[in-house]
Amino acid sequence: MENAGHLINGPSSGMNKALPYAAWTLALLSAAGSLFFSEVMDLPPCVLCWYQRIAMYPLVLIIGIGIAVDDAKWKLYALPLALIGLAISVYHNLIYYGFIPESLTPCTEGVSCSERQIEWFGFITIPLMGLIAFLLISALIGFYRPKQKS
Numbered sequence: 001m002e003n004a005g006h007l008i009n010g011p012s013s014g015m016n017k018a019l020p021y022a023a024w025t026l027a028l029l030s031a032a033g034s035l036f037f038s039e040v041m042d043l044p045p046c047v048l049c050w051y052q053r054i055a056m057y058p059l060v061l062i063i064g065i066g067i068a069v070d071d072a073k074w075k076l077y078a079l080p081l082a083l084i085g086l087a088i089s090v091y092h093n094l095i096y097y098g099f100i101p102e103s104l105t106p107c108t109e110g111v112s113c114s115e116r117q118i119e120w121f122g123f124i125t126i127p128l129m130g131l132i133a134f135l136l137i138s139a140l141i142g143f144y145r146p147k148q149k150s
Contacts, residue, residue: 016145020067023078023140027059030133037126043118046111048092052130055085059137072146079141086134089127096127 034053037043045053059078066074094100118126 019140019144020063020074023137023144024060024063024067026133026137026140027056027063030130031057031060033129037118044111048088048095049126049130051088052085052092052134055081055088056133075141075144075146079138082134082138082141086131086138089131089134092127093131096125
């Protein structure tokens, strides 16, 4: 009997084939959203936001090119960037919500890493959006199973 997980998420399943597209779409929307916040809404990014951008922007190209040329090796390049971005985002949220004192942060110049710039519905913040994006992208990349070349 075949593994049930293989039936749902096997290399030939439709859901598995959609995972790179979903990860790319999230990365693209995240990059566009960060540019919208800074360039259109004039919300300057903090130091940790810049570090997250450094991890997010290349994901758009890496995943997109991997999809375009049908090369599954994109996963090897994208996953470390997504996990680094996730780690920075977790750290940023811990600072933002007061679990880590701001005196222990790299945010000594410019915008404070705990400054409240956006708070939609009383809880959706820029750091939280970054955390959710990196978490979802990391999960999508992690669950993706490239088809085996024969």
